[in-house]
Amino acid sequence: MKKLAIALLVLILLAVTNPSKEEYTAWLQEKIEAKTENSIMKGVVSLFGESIIENATTTQNFIIFSIYNVSLDGKKIKILGVFKNFIPIYSAEE
Secondary structure, eight states, rough: HHHHHHHHHHHHHHHHHHHHHHHHHHHHHHHHHHHHHHHHHHHHHHHHHHHHHEEEEEEEEEOOEEEEEEETTTTEEEEEETTEEEEEEEEEOO
């Protein structure tokens, strides 16, 4: 019975900490801005990054975690969202 209660508690914790698409978009935009050295490109990413990322991303929400599939700039990226964190799990050139 104790193991069942712990498992249920972990599942509830996972569900509560499953990051939203808005959190994902902000995270990815921050990562792109950090890698961009050109100040003009940083401005473009700052202004239009959110809409570009949202349009390039599909989300699979599994309640206890989410998978974000991104097709951007000739790359396909798969990112796992769990415990309010984002973990890249796949990347390939198209």
